Amino acid sequence: MTQADAPRRPARGGGGAARRASRSTVSFETARFIERNIPDFDILTEEALEIIEANAETVLAEIGVNFVNNAPALELWRQAGAEIEGERVRIPRGLARQLCATAPRQFTQHARNPARNVEIGGRNLVLAPVYGPPFVHDVNGGRRYATMEDFRKFVKLGYMSKWLHHSGGTVCEPTDVAVNKRHLDMLHAHMTLSDKPFMGSVTEKSRAQDSVDMCEILFGREFVQNNTVMTSLININSPLTFDDVMMGALEVYAANNQACIISPFIVGGAMAPVSVAGTLTQVLAEVMAGIAYSQLIRPGAPVIFGAFVTSIDMNSGAPTFGTPEAAQITYGAGQLARRLGLPYRSAGSFNGSKLPDAQAAYETANTLNVGLLSGVNFMLHACGWLEGGLVASFEKFVMDADQLGALHKLAQGVSVDPDAQAMDALREVGPGGHFLGCAHTQAHFKSAFWKSDLLDYKPYETWSEEGARDTVMLAAARVEKMLGDYQQPGMDPAIAEALAAFVAARKASEPDAFS
């Protein structure tokens, strides 16, 4: 029994019956998305913001952006008033910002369990797991290519993680399934193994359409046409390039009123200038162009201002995470997003470590804290990221997911209602006393302090007797316990059958492709 699980267990005695009772009372509680009651940290002055905004307009008007292999996009831009030269789109000052104005400030992403719906935008913060790693890592098996079985385990862990509001997308890349079919298995896993909201496929226009089709089975066609049920990740090919694959997916989602994160993918110094202000200028220009394009497809389509930015180790060329420059960019991009009136995506459990060790935790904590204070509304990669995003770590998934609880509490802010002022307690205890037994403490001690479900708070001797486990060992036990306790959420059998049939038919319709 791990420390983390102790509070959930029934009183001693009972053997098998008690275990069954324990199992039946396991709670898969999910916290409501974070509604911030604390201010944002505004690192940029008004003057700096105005300079960056003016420069971004200059970038769009004078340098422009490329829409690659996408004649219809160029035609839409031409009609909107942009100047087209080959694949280059030069956007007159003010036009992109004006087009962005039709995007909603906030939207609801629906889950199949309505209690798990999330509100994206405003003062809210929605947390979703790591996205994209081709490898997985656990303490027993080490690092290896990810499989569909790994994927399912991560979806189960996400479903059971209290502080995670969203099931995510490509939690890891199931490399044992054909490239042209794995999106079907991934979506099927999110839809059936969890009831939290999820993301759609973006690797091909047809796969985005498959995602919409499967959602129509899950939610009903009319519901999908009137509501947002997916938030998908559209990366910009920085600098200033919009490729046809990502734009193809965006076009499908926007046309179907499904949400997209429009997100520069920047390793600073390689895909953007080495300076923070220069990178922010490029980020703003790229996001405005991408979101403007989404609104050309369908005015009012829900979108998120994304910023994935890391710095680089100029010695080795490796991307670096949890760095001060990334923090500055994340804070600054949040300000730019708010001035555009758009939901903001950034931050995550970023780190460059090969192991879920102290480096991983320092870099992750640096970034999670920046994410909360920079006003992020949708945090992808909020748990499980390792080794620069090459690896999804089972242990780090639950370690990070536990830390996300602290963000919830911090975001509540500080109450000064009469009870929180605690003047009665101060009077009751007085100089030299102690507060453990006073009435105010007795009334509040259960909820007063956020408590980790994972970390070690035991006396040294107890900890030592129990095996002197480090955080990774505690996390490994928690992963095992959570997967053992997992119970699949119920689903209408007709829908389950229809989803399975759709996946089978689509898989049978074309041969496997492995690149």
Next chain:
Amino acid sequence: MTQADAPRRPARGGGGAARRASRSTVSFETARFIERNIPDFDILTEEALEIIEANAETVLAEIGVNFVNNAPALELWRQAGAEIEGERVRIPRGLARQLCATAPRQFTQHARNPARNVEIGGRNLVLAPVYGPPFVHDVNGGRRYATMEDFRKFVKLGYMSKWLHHSGGTVCEPTDVAVNKRHLDMLHAHMTLSDKPFMGSVTEKSRAQDSVDMCEILFGREFVQNNTVMTSLININSPLTFDDVMMGALEVYAANNQACIISPFIVGGAMAPVSVAGTLTQVLAEVMAGIAYSQLIRPGAPVIFGAFVTSIDMNSGAPTFGTPEAAQITYGAGQLARRLGLPYRSAGSFNGSKLPDAQAAYETANTLNVGLLSGVNFMLHACGWLEGGLVASFEKFVMDADQLGALHKLAQGVSVDPDAQAMDALREVGPGGHFLGCAHTQAHFKSAFWKSDLLDYKPYETWSEEGARDTVMLAAARVEKMLGDYQQPGMDPAIAEALAAFVAARKASEPDAFS
């Protein structure tokens, strides 16, 4: 050879000569204290601040504070206008705040090397190492009682840590030296093994006087009388109690114009109410009473508004660190200190872990970031803290000290000067290009990004071939390298002799005491 040390080594070849050359070129550079160019994070509204300030006045006026076994203090308070009843001091509304007004907003703490002087207050942040642990821990020896030899090693590591501005005080408790004599050895180590500023002894009035006497040898009597050369830690015995030992030390230091941190020591729920607002009220009342008392001793004596606050695990009673409640209190106390116009001490490398693992790093990073953004001016415990402060860890000392570099860079803020705007780079590279070779990158790549001297940024294969070391192993190698490279800073032989003679004479003047 560790990755961290690689950039310092000369080119291949040369054997012994190269090693000697390397040794002679080792640089013990110390960064200047942080001068923030970023705003503070203000978590409390104006309304909340006013409520807390009014309640703190109520606490002082109606509940009062105890000055224990200290008749002269009671007499000073009586003369100042307080109401005395036994050891209880009730301070009329407004009086404590009024007395605090004579304390300086900022002061210089001098080091024997003037290049290492620090400015405490204003927008500055001075970083000092862990203070007080009776145990040490390293990866080879595990956890054991600290000795004077350990103490000296930590002073050497502090001297060689670029991002550490201050040598600290009781970096660990040298338990192999008599209780009544160890302060002499500790001060002697700070004075001779380092040239950074340091702290004085507070465990007895006579030991505070020894600290002043030794400083008069080191700096000259007149210099000490006219300048601040020590910043010492005066803990308040929370709730609302000022004991005679700590006050005795405070009286010596204040009378000699030496600085004191006046600091509540609060495990929330035990020594203060379980609510953030209630704790902040108590912190403010306690600090105002303590600082007011320092100004009764000597108006204008330099002081720091301290707040050491942790939360508690209500199951086990263990103090917990890096928690959201501690963050809220640290942010709030910073605002209260600024409104009083006083330098602020809080935060540090706090964590409850038994090992320098992921838990230690999450909790530490949470707290270091809060420290930077809450406007802390003096951060004690900025590196090396483990296991709730029971343990000073060699590896964690260098791990944390490395992370302090990131705070320096983040605090610089975001430049928007024409060069930082990087418009030329954006024009030069354009859509689809890359920035690695552009002129702007070439001009700035060496200084653009903060770079860890410790953490692993290598490709997986290289890292794996080199032993797949985690952060602790990298840190252990760095500790060994730094201690091997250590060179003692020079000192006038007459002063060195006088210091040694003072220590010997004081030690000979009384028998050893071990409690």
